[in-house]
Amino acid sequence: xxxxxxxxxxxxxxxxxxxxxxxxxxxxxxxxxxxxxxxxxxxxxxxxxxxxxxxxxxxxxxxxxxxxxxxxxxxxxxxxxxxxxxxxxxxxxxxxxxxxxxxxxxxxxxxxxxxxxxxxxxxxxxxxxxxxxxxxxxxxxxxxxxxxxxxxxxxxxxxxxxxxxxxxxxxxxxxxxxxxxxxxxxxxxxxxxxxxxxxxxxxxxxxxxxxxxxxxxxxxxxxxxxxxxxxxxxxxxxxxxxxxxxxxxxxxxxxxxxxxxxxxxxxxxxxxxxxxxxxxxxxxxxxxxxxxxxxxxxxxxxxxxxxxxxxxxxxxxxxxxxxxxxxxxxxxxxxxxxxxxxxxxxxxxxxxxxxxxxxxxxxxxxxxxxxxxxxxxxxxxxxxxxxxxxxxxxxxxxxxxxxxxxxxxxxxxxxxxxxxxxxxxxxxxxxxxxxxxxxxxxxxxxxxxxxxxxxxxxxxxxxxxxxxxxxxxxxxxxxxxxxxxxxxxxxxxxxxxxxxxxxxxxxxxxxxxxxxxxxxxxxxxxxxxxxxxxxxxxxxxxxxxxx
Amino acid sequence: xxxxxxxxxxxxxxxxxxxxxxxxxxxxxxxxxxxxxxxxxxxxxxxxxxxxxxxxxxxxxxxxxxxxxxxxxxxxxxxxxxxxxxxxxxxxxxxxxxxxxxxxxxxxxxxxxxxxxxxxxxxxxxxxxxxxxxxxxxxxxxxxxxxxxxxxxxxxxxxxxxxxxxxxxxxxxxxxxxxxxxxxxxxxxxxxxxxxxxxxxxxxxxxxxxxxxxxxxxxxxxxxxxxxxxxxxxxxxxxxxxxxxxxxxxxxxxxxxxxxxxxxxxxxxxxxxxxxxxxxxxxxxxxxxxxxxxxxxxxxxxxxxxxxxxxxxx
Numbered sequence: 001x002x003x004x005x006x007x008x009x010x011x012x013x014x015x016x017x018x019x020x021x022x023x024x025x026x027x028x029x030x031x032x033x034x035x036x037x038x039x040x041x042x043x044x045x046x047x048x049x050x051x052x053x054x055x056x057x058x059x060x061x062x063x064x065x066x067x068x069x070x071x072x073x074x075x076x077x078x079x080x081x082x083x084x085x086x087x088x089x090x091x092x093x094x095x096x097x098x099x100x101x102x103x104x105x106x107x108x109x110x111x112x113x114x115x116x117x118x119x120x121x122x123x124x125x126x127x128x129x130x131x132x133x134x135x136x137x138x139x140x141x142x143x144x145x146x147x148x149x150x151x152x153x154x155x156x157x158x159x160x161x162x163x164x165x166x167x168x169x170x171x172x173x174x175x176x177x178x179x180x181x182x183x184x185x186x187x188x189x190x191x192x193x194x195x196x197x198x199x200x201x202x203x204x205x206x207x208x209x210x211x212x213x214x215x216x217x218x219x220x221x222x223x224x225x226x227x228x229x230x231x232x233x234x235x236x237x238x239x240x241x242x243x244x245x246x247x248x249x250x251x252x253x254x255x256x257x258x259x260x261x262x263x264x265x266x267x268x269x270x271x272x273x274x275x276x277x278x279x280x281x282x283x284x285x286x287x288x289x290x291x292x293x294x295x296x297x298x299x300x301x302x303x304x305x306x307x308x309x310x311x312x313x314x315x316x317x318x319x320x321x322x323x324x325x326x327x328x329x330x331x332x333x334x335x336x337x338x339x340x341x342x343x344x345x346x347x348x349x350x351x352x353x354x355x356x357x358x359x360x361x362x363x364x365x366x367x368x369x370x371x372x373x374x375x376x377x378x379x380x381x382x383x384x385x386x387x388x389x390x391x392x393x394x395x396x397x398x399x400x401x402x403x404x405x406x407x408x409x410x411x412x413x414x415x416x417x418x419x420x421x422x423x424x425x426x427x428x429x430x431x432x433x434x435x436x437x438x439x440x441x442x443x444x445x446x447x448x449x450x451x452x453x454x455x456x457x458x459x460x461x462x463x464x465x466x467x468x469x470x471x472x473x474x475x476x477x478x479x480x481x482x483x484x485x486x487x488x489x490x491x492x493x494x495x496x497x498x499x500x501x502x503x504x505x506x507x508x509x510x511x512x513x514x515x516x517x518x519x520x521x522x523x524x525x526x527x528x529x530x531x532x533x534x535x536x537x538x539x540x541x542x543x544x545x546x547x
Numbered sequence: 548x549x550x551x552x553x554x555x556x557x558x559x560x561x562x563x564x565x566x567x568x569x570x571x572x573x574x575x576x577x578x579x580x581x582x583x584x585x586x587x588x589x590x591x592x593x594x595x596x597x598x599x600x601x602x603x604x605x606x607x608x609x610x611x612x613x614x615x616x617x618x619x620x621x622x623x624x625x626x627x628x629x630x631x632x633x634x635x636x637x638x639x640x641x642x643x644x645x646x647x648x649x650x651x652x653x654x655x656x657x658x659x660x661x662x663x664x665x666x667x668x669x670x671x672x673x674x675x676x677x678x679x680x681x682x683x684x685x686x687x688x689x690x691x692x693x694x695x696x697x698x699x700x701x702x703x704x705x706x707x708x709x710x711x712x713x714x715x716x717x718x719x720x721x722x723x724x725x726x727x728x729x730x731x732x733x734x735x736x737x738x739x740x741x742x743x744x745x746x747x748x749x750x751x752x753x754x755x756x757x758x759x760x761x762x763x764x765x766x767x768x769x770x771x772x773x774x775x776x777x778x779x780x781x782x783x784x785x786x787x788x789x790x791x792x793x794x795x796x797x798x799x800x801x802x803x804x805x806x807x808x809x810x811x812x813x814x815x816x817x818x819x820x821x822x823x824x825x826x827x828x829x830x831x832x833x834x835x836x837x838x839x840x841x842x843x844x845x846x847x848x849x850x851x852x853x854x855x856x857x858x859x860x861x
Binding site for chain 1: 594706
């Protein structure tokens, strides 16, 4: 498993939690103890799922990853070369070489890093360390720029600059299931032309909903595009790069809530402070409704985008999913950033300060939020026959300071004067309980730990002593730090979009409308201590290994 | 153990250091498994994107022992690309071609444009262009310019050609495509699947329905009469076909895309190619025969004999 996955909350965890009853805290809350237990299992299951899916794709030629683990370079160290060792009481451990450097073709030297855990997966499937060069370039032209379907009769198409499978995007089509003479028929698009070998070909693509479908055939010329049961007002676009998709669907993950599972989509958002990665799903509750045309998407959570040094990315312009990899690729014009879309798990160790099953509990509108967002905190009385004497709100901020919050959510000193007595709305009525919500704006990225201390009198017990209780809730102002950030060569210009062709090769389109293919460089090494071998990916002039 | 150097006062452990050049390490992956299945091994140092493109071309561009099959196979095994070399279209006035019966053919050595081909009494060659040498050049761009001189045809380069490829890479073919068998629908009015059908080439197996071909749809008046509009491939018959019979025909595939490959394969028995290999001798009666070996021929034969065991004089 990729080391970087270990800090992430897996989407499978909630799927496991959903085997528990709806009223259980385990099912309802990501930060419940139960989900903390399930998290490692979910993560492993997700990883197995990913690799099973990946290997299944490689089983068929048309869905194979062209860039799967292949040619390596191997440096055989001489028999006299000794790695450093550390002697333990019962064993001798090899130590990582202090330095491995490589000379590039231009005779400059780069320092290589060891793949995390010396694992083959990290070695090959990690994001790149540099972009060496812009490969071939073409003036970018979509095969069929976005066109209203009623005007398809007069369109001219361009040959794809790189012949291959094409991205066909249909939008504004309404329902994809049309009632034609009391028969339900599907919207479809037929392409005729020449395949990649110049042979005559045709392909019909069925659309279940407005979105992007990749053709099965590889094309070199499109001669005719026709539609069946597609609205005249719909828009059709055919591309040889994935840049036409504004909200790409993640086909290797789902959005799982405590109620249901949904497809998830990604799009760039604009937060108060920085660009954000927005997770979206269909707003409709079921897929039939989506196919009937209600395919609006709603944002579910957002994470502020940070580069690999932790600095906010405030001008992200384009996003693309890297096929056959886990990464969401984002460009801000001059850099490419690689993200794992899932959120970091906050440090849940503070949950130990929570009283077991407090009667007065915190309720927040959102467990996941982002910097600058305002959240609403409320308190819930979980059952009647309780008298609340006083409560006190406080928050532990990401910088480590703990402050109190007054009744209007403003920060005050965390002190005895923070207690609120004579609460209104504190009685448990016929319709349950209504609290007294306060609003709080998250001024920085990180985990906010909210505390609700209360002194209550539990009338179900015979004792009349006041009981001190504390509930703890963590709200994360989510930041998604890039696993890698690499700069785009100046020769390729300033990127206005990033995309991949159907061979999984990365491209940018710069602000002059020229598409450049990028070539990645991977400065990682693997070491085989016993056989004294160093494996690298690139064709370096020399490798320098220091034990 | 690390190498240890002794100084006068203390031991200094100097870490081992080694500088070298990494050697290539081939690792097989799932693409190589597909390659085993399709009998197409990876080329030395070949990356996945190129290899997957070659693997995907195995089924559509079958290798074989005929000229096209050899070109497909050799091109693929060398890691080269076949492309559409050029597109040729007859010039039309309105919807009618200027050439009465256009036809284009690529032989081993020539590109021949016929303005009238399927009329046995009067077949007319518009232009014959030597694809080895167009006088002014030998590249695809030059060849397109030569075709443009025709009054009946226009040509353009294929979408992935630069014009700087050698023009003798065109693969032998003709603009006429033979359909061996096509199902005839059970109607009295229908379209064939391809348009621009050549007049004399259409045969129906169901002779009871398609007995007498008449000159216009109005004349289809009796059992067995049928009329074909050849440009649109529309058939009108008096009776309905059974729906279980077939027909065969030849159609003109315009705009015709001529395939091009960097690999060219010639038969030494090909008459057209022999004209390149031998000088022509003009006989007194006006005919020609092959004389001594030409420059091109001597190069080809010397290379052939270099590689093949020859048994001269035994």
